Amino acid sequence: MLASSGAPANRLRLEITESMLQHDLTVTIGKMQALRQVGVRFSLDDFGTGYSSMSYLKHMPLDQLKIDKSFVDEILIDSTDSAIVRTVVTLAENLGLEVVAEGVEQREQLELLIAIGCRAFQGYLFGKPEPITRT
Template sequence: MEAACTQLKQWEGHAHSRQFRLAVNVSARQFRAADFVEQVRRVLDSHGVQPDLLELELTESLVLENINDTILKMHALREMGVRFSLDDFGTGYSSFSYLTQLPFDQLKIDRSFVHNIGVKTSDAVIVQTIIGMAHNLGIDVIAEGVETEAQRLFLEQHGCHACQGFLFSKPVPIEEFMAWNRRLPKC
């Protein structure tokens, strides 16, 4: 969290990166800490970053572990402006009722479904269903593990316009990412 907020503060000083959002994977142990909400508030305040530029990625298993605690913490963080992404969606024992109770901004379609697009019809149907459900709930959707142009095209044709994966880049150090970003044409 400290490193993410330090990076957000650095990006704030440059026009080409000022509105970048940074996602942080949150572990169950970290999220279950009694003072987690206060920890996030302190880090945001100490760095002076816009809370809506910080996105916390939570897994289904973490969310469902103690749903009442999850609801309270997520709503308290949402009031600050923090955003949420549901990571690896579809791999756990989904309880769709929590999707209407929790303030998720984004669902991340797990790479195992994306990998099988064009291979297993059932996985393509699952991907389409997740995209449709997310849109109907007003939640953005991003596909993980996109490795081929065929996968990207399928996702785009079915309404998923955000993707991540090796088709675009392998993970790179921040310096390399920033150099790449500076080379992009500005709108």
């Protein structure tokens, strides 16, 4: 599809979830590596909410970790969630991976995430989902 459309592969980022990795991990990694060779990038969504394994991070051709909204929701009031987010940001930084915090809804959450070292965000603070409009 990429070749026939002419779309630049490096502009495509596929999100995978930890639950998708419970099947044949070797086959999944092989397919990811083949796509990576043509420039496709990968993001691990909902990191830390499934059956997290650090071996995923070692063996998978990832570019980005996405911090799940469930950790961001209470980052201001729950020291455990704050510690988890800090740890994920530090881990990603040390592995050369980007980090995106999902579910940012409050200015205070954004400010704390920036202070922690997170540089990319998603959430209602920035905009709510909108229907597709056709032109």
